[in-house]
Amino acid sequence: MADNVNPRRYDSPVRERRAEATRSAVLDAAERMFTARGFVRTTLPAVAEEAGVSLATVKLAFKTKTELLLNVWHRTLAGGVDDRVPVVERDSYKAQFEIADPVERIRFATSSGIVIRQRISDLMAVIEAGAAVDDSLAELRRRMLEERWHVIREFTQRLADDDHLRPGLSVDQATDEFWLLNHLGNYRLLTETRGWTADQYADWLNRTLVHALLRPELYQ
Amino acid sequence: MADNVNPRRYDSPVRERRAEATRSAVLDAAERMFTARGFVRTTLPAVAEEAGVSLATVKLAFKTKTELLLNVWHRTLAGGVDDRVPVVERDSYKAQFEIADPVERIRFATSSGIVIRQRISDLMAVIEAGAAVDDSLAELRRRMLEERWHVIREFTQRLADDDHLRPGLSVDQATDEFWLLNHLGNYRLLTETRGWTADQYADWLNRTLVHALLRPELYQ
Numbered sequence: 027m028a029d030n031v032n033p034r035r036y037d038s039p040v041r042e043r044r045a046e047a048t049r050s051a052v053l054d055a056a057e058r059m060f061t062a063r064g065f066v067r068t069t070l071p072a073v074a075e076e077a078g079v080s081l082a083t084v085k086l087a088f089k090t091k092t093e094l095l096l097n098v099w100h101r102t103l104a105g106g107v108d109d110r111v112p113v114v115e116r117d118s119y120k121a122q123f124e125i126a127d128p129v130e131r132i133r134f135a136t137s138s139g140i141v142i143r144q145r146i147s148d149l150m151a152v153i154e155a156g157a158a159v160d161d162s163l164a165e166l167r168r169r170m171l172e173e174r175w176h177v178i179r180e181f182t183q184r185l186a187d188d189d190h191l192r193p194g195l196s197v198d199q200a201t202d203e204f205w206l207l208n209h210l211g212n213y214r215l216l217t218e219t220r221g222w223t224a225d226q227y228a229d230w231l232n233r234t235l236v237h238a239l240l241r242p243e244l245y246q
Numbered sequence: 247m248a249d250n251v252n253p254r255r256y257d258s259p260v261r262e263r264r265a266e267a268t269r270s271a272v273l274d275a276a277e278r279m280f281t282a283r284g285f286v287r288t289t290l291p292a293v294a295e296e297a298g299v300s301l302a303t304v305k306l307a308f309k310t311k312t313e314l315l316l317n318v319w320h321r322t323l324a325g326g327v328d329d330r331v332p333v334v335e336r337d338s339y340k341a342q343f344e345i346a347d348p349v350e351r352i353r354f355a356t357s358s359g360i361v362i363r364q365r366i367s368d369l370m371a372v373i374e375a376g377a378a379v380d381d382s383l384a385e386l387r388r389r390m391l392e393e394r395w396h397v398i399r400e401f402t403q404r405l406a407d408d409d410h411l412r413p414g415l416s417v418d419q420a421t422d423e424f425w426l427l428n429h430l431g432n433y434r435l436l437t438e439t440r441g442w443t444a445d446q447y448a449d450w451l452n453r454t455l456v457h458a459l460l461r462p463e464l465y466q
Contacts, residue, residue, distance in 0.1 A: 158378040171439060202440045203450065211431050219391060220422050230423065237457045 051077040052084055057098045061148050065095065065156030065163055092162040095153070099170065102146050113173075114180045122181075128190040129236055129245050135181060136231050139208060140224055150210060171205075178204045185239060192241050203238045207231060271297040272304055277318045281368050285315065285376030285383055312382040315373070319390065322366050333393075334400045342401075348410040349456055349465050355401060356451050359428060360444055370430060391425075398424045405459060412461050423458045427451060 055077035059068045070091055074081040088094040100109040104116075113119055118138070125131040153170075156163040182200040185191050191200055206212075208231065216222040216230070236245050275297035279288045290311055294301040308314040320329040324336075333339055342358070345351040373390075376383040402420040405411050411420055426432075428451065436442040436450070456465050 155378065158375065168439070171435075175440075202436065202442070205440075206432055206435055209432075209435060211435075212426055212429075215391075215426055215429060215431075216422065219388070220395075220425075222422070234454070234458065238454065 048077075048079055048083060049087060052079060052087065052094075053098055053101055056094050057102070057149070060095060060098060060152050065091070065152055065160060070094070090162070092160075092166050095156075095163070096166055096169075099146070099149055099153070102149050103142060105142065105145050113177045119177075119180075123184055128185055128188070128240055129232075132235050132239070133232050136208070136228055136235065140213075140228055143210065143213060147210075175201060175205050178208070182239065190240055190244060192239065195239065200239050204235060207234055207238065268297075268299055268303060269307060272299060272307065272314075273318055273321055276314050277322070277369070280315060280318060280372050285311070285372055285380060290314070310382070312380075312386050315376075315383070316386055316389075319366070319369055319373070322369050323362065325362065325365050333397045339397075343404055348405055348408070348460055352455050352459070353452050356428070356448055356455065360433075360448055363430065363433060367430075395421060395425050398428070402459065410460055410464060412459065415459065420459050424455060427454055427458065 056073045074084045157167045179201040276293045294304045377387045399421040406417045
């Protein structure tokens with residue numbers, strides 16, 4: 027019991043690498059098909075064929091089409107780092123807390139958010155279009171909103187810990203406001219319908235978040 | 247030419263009253279069918295039958311199903327006053343400009359907005375569900391967003407005329423921000439997904455609009 031090495035790593039390194047390669051191939055295939063055909067017209071057998079694996083392999087790893095889309099989503103959101111590590115434990119997320127000034131920390135957080143937004147927008151369109159006709163996707167979208175809320179709550183909790191939140195503002199209320207203002211729908215309304223640039227949006231979001239969340243003496 | 251009485255009022259008062267009654271009957275029938283069946287499954291012949299008029303009468307007055315829905319929308323939005331008078335010319339809209347204090351004027355505007363929101367929410371759901379599958383409805387929604395933008399611009403223009411806008415804020419930018427924050431989607435995210443009450447939403451909207459739009463010395 028003194029040996030704390032995970033025995034699976036020694037039992038089957040080849041099998042693990044193969045499983046990883048299979049997972050990537052299925053997620054690649056699924057991402058291509060979802061964005062080209064939409065959710066409804068993508069089927070698990072077609073994804074399996076496109077990935078060059080059996081249908082049983084796809085079902086064993088991802089269970090349902092909705093869960094497969096959730097995994098594609100998480101991988102796209104992660105953008106190159108391991109999407110199975112929770113967001114709040116990733117180095118890229120933790121880096122923002124090294125910024126002491128809360129105004130600068132908010133600016134850093136919103137800039138990162140806009141970069142991610144550009145990476146996920148095609149897939150988000152797939153999810154939104156599908157959610158209108160498929161209840162499991164509507165439920166998936168609800169879960170995604172909830173996941174984002176919890177990631178933002180970690181951020182606002184840190185502001186509270188540092189006594190940066192404006193008087194009377196609870197962590198949950200701060201999280202709700204950040205979560206709302208930063209919602210993709212608002213980005214779309216301003217950039218697509220009103221023609222704002224991404225920079226104009228970032229300026230607006232920073233100013234509004236700073237006024238919503240922080241003690242006035244921190245930015246005046 | 248000294249006589250400025252509209253001759254039609256004397257030519258056919260009975261015909262005018264009849265035309266008005268027909269318009270109301272068609273709009274009533276259309277509102278019932280749209281909210282019960284949705285946009286796609288409502289047809290002009292079915293609306294005509296429900297209203298007890300000919301299909302030709304419906305088409306003559308409203309041209310297309312989309313235009314019929316737009317007229318139902320405007321009437322619901324108007325809530326008892328003549329929906330053919332532009333919003334910015336209605337007494338209920340002009341009343342808010344009698345409030346001199348801009349903070350109170352914003353509060354009055356957002357309270358009226360929340361009342362209207364409750365009246366229109368069923369019809370808005372019809373339009374949103376339909377817009378996902380019907381291009382003419384997607385275009386209608388775009389026009390509705392634009393109409394709302396122009397109504398809000400009249401409001402922010404008055405703030406600018408009274409020199410109440412915060413320094414550096416243009417009337418168009420102020421309009422964009424008001425239009426965005428007040429968007430129905432944001433109300434839904436906070437009340438339905440996060441469980442806020444209408445009062446909590448109103449408090450949030452007022453505080454955020456005041457900070458977004460007004461000179462700081464007006465509210466500090």
